[in-house]
Amino acid sequence: MTEALVAGLRAEPRFVMTHINTQASRSLAEKGGKHQLRKSLRGALQTARLLDRIIRFRPRVIYLPLTSSSSFLGFLRDSLLIVPGMVCHKQIVVHLHNGVYAYTRTAGVKRRLVSAVLKRVSLAIVLGERLRSVFDGMVPPSRIACIPNGVDDRPFARARARITATPRADPRKRILFMGLMHREKGFHDLIDTIPLVPDAEFVFAGEWPSSTEEQQVHRVVRERGVQDRTGFVGVITGEAKYDLFLSADIFVLPSYFEGQPVVVLEALAAGLPIVCTDCGALNSAVKNGWNGFFVPRSNPGALGARLNQLLGDDALRRSMGEHSRRLYEEEFTIERFVQRFADAVEECAAGAGASAPAMRR
Numbered sequence: 001m002t003e004a005l006v007a008g009l010r011a012e013p014r015f016v017m018t019h020i021n022t023q024a025s026r027s028l029a030e031k032g033g034k035h036q037l038r039k040s041l042r043g044a045l046q047t048a049r050l051l052d053r054i055i056r057f058r059p060r061v062i063y064l065p066l067t068s069s070s071s072f073l074g075f076l077r078d079s080l081l082i083v084p085g086m087v088c089h090k091q092i093v094v095h096l097h098n099g100v101y102a103y104t105r106t107a108g109v110k111r112r113l114v115s116a117v118l119k120r121v122s123l124a125i126v127l128g129e130r131l132r133s134v135f136d137g138m139v140p141p142s143r144i145a146c147i148p149n150g151v152d153d154r155p156f157a158r159a160r161a162r163i164t165a166t167p168r169a170d171p172r173k174r175i176l177f178m179g180l181m182h183r184e185k186g187f188h189d190l191i192d193t194i195p196l197v198p199d200a201e202f203v204f205a206g207e208w209p210s211s212t213e214e215q216q217v218h219r220v221v222r223e224r225g226v227q228d229r230t231g232f233v234g235v236i237t238g239e240a241k242y243d244l245f246l247s248a249d250i251f252v253l254p255s256y257f258e259g260q261p262v263v264v265l266e267a268l269a270a271g272l273p274i275v276c277t278d279c280g281a282l283n284s285a286v287k288n289g290w291n292g293f294f295v296p297r298s299n300p301g302a303l304g305a306r307l308n309q310l311l312g313d314d315a316l317r318r319s320m321g322e323h324s325r326r327l328y329e330e331e332f333t334i335e336r337f338v339q340r341f342a343d344a345v346e347e348c349a350a351g352a353g354a355s356a357p358a359m360r361r
Contacts (some may be wrong), residue, residue, distance in 0.1 A: 001097060001149050001262060001337075002065055014346055017107065018057050020049050020083065022064065043077035050081055054088050060349045061122075062089045067097040075103045079117055091122040091348050099127070099259040099280030101134050114138065120340030123348045125341075127260035128281025145344045148284055150337025151265045153328075159242035172229065173311050176248035176272075178236070178263045179204040179255075181213070186254030186277065189300050191217060194226045196304030199311055201229045205236045205244060229268060245270035249317065250310055256297050258282055268328035273320035275306050291323035 009017050022043075053059070062085040067074035078094075085092050090173055103114045118124070118138040125145045126132055132144050175197070181187045181204060194202050208214040214232075221227050236244055245251075251267035251274045258280035267274050268285060274292035286292045293306040310317045 004334055012342050018053055022046050027107050033203035043080055047080040051084055061345055063093045065095045065097055068360050069104045086120050094121050095122045095125040097259055099257055104138050128284045131281055147340045149260050149265055150334045151269055152334040153269055156243045156269050159246045163246045172201045173249040174201045175250045175252055176203050177252055181206050182209050184256045189298055192300040195224050197307045203231045205233050227256045232243045254303055265332045268324040271321040273310055273317055291320045
């Protein structure tokens with residue numbers, strides 16, 4: 001999302017922008033408490049670069065995606081990028097790309113430190129109305145903006161042309177999971193669901209947390225005799241990712257914790273019905289019974305029942321897919337995302353710090 005935002009803002013006539021890459025983790029599996037020393041050193045270098053930009057570029061607004069690591073070192077690293085801007089009297093905009101900000105749940109000295117930093121930010125962006133409460137007691141409500149993510153439709157348009165020219169040969173319906181193959185994403189629940197849904201092919205795209213985890217899951221799949229309709233395709237990028245979305249019939253994400261995952265918005269753009277849990281800001285992208293279904297977390301039986309319902313009803317599946325596409329076009333295009341962000345930052349730069357326009361309904 002940061003990459004898409006940077007590209008969109010470069011084309012925005014209201015802004016002149018400079019960008020420092022603050023990414024600390026080299027892969028999804030490395031996020032969290034791993035390699036903290038290396039990430040801390042990289043954070044110190046980024047702080048030096050920020051100070052140089054403040055002096056040379058003289059920005060009015062400094063924007064920072066917040067670290068979602070549960071380690072307090074993640075907050076300290078962000079503080080190294082926030083505090084210099086505050087000292088230099090810049091407007092600070094922070095952006096939470098997750099559904100939980102662990103540092104607001106700390107106590108004692110840590111909580112006082114988090115509060116001292118957050119209460120001075122000019123604007124805190126969350127992904128959905130439900131997530132405004134993440135910053136309760138830390139950021140004044142008037143400084144919290146709800147700005148949903150958005151995705152670019154152009155890669156999907158190109159993929160539709162390719163899919164039309166070479167339709168998929170496998171007649172089986174395809175159920176797609178895309179994301180880090182971790183327990184908290186509901187990945188293991190979906191593995192347990194495969195035997196309950198005999199009339200579909202399951203495709204898993206994403207990064208393994210570890211080789212041990214990968215070996216264990218492959219063993220379970222073999223033991224249950226479903227390896228002939230279970231595919232693991234690894235990390236998919238570029239044209240292959242969009243082709244995979246458009247080759248699917250249903251998208252599924254039975255996650256335990258979320259913000260507003262980009263893969264769900266990509267499933268909307270692909271015109272897929274979505275089966276997922278009701279967590280984070282997913283309720284802004286999935287309307288239960290209209291373009292998908294919510295299922296309880298950690299419940300393969302309920303998940304399997306909804307998947308079988310969609311697989312057995314072509315009209316329902318097509319209708320829900322059309323609704324997903326309509327919702328994408330109305331609310332989740334990259335143009336709307338950049339416009340909402342630009343409006344909020346422009347207001348912040350003027351010193352108002354008020355929230356962005358709410359989503360239309």
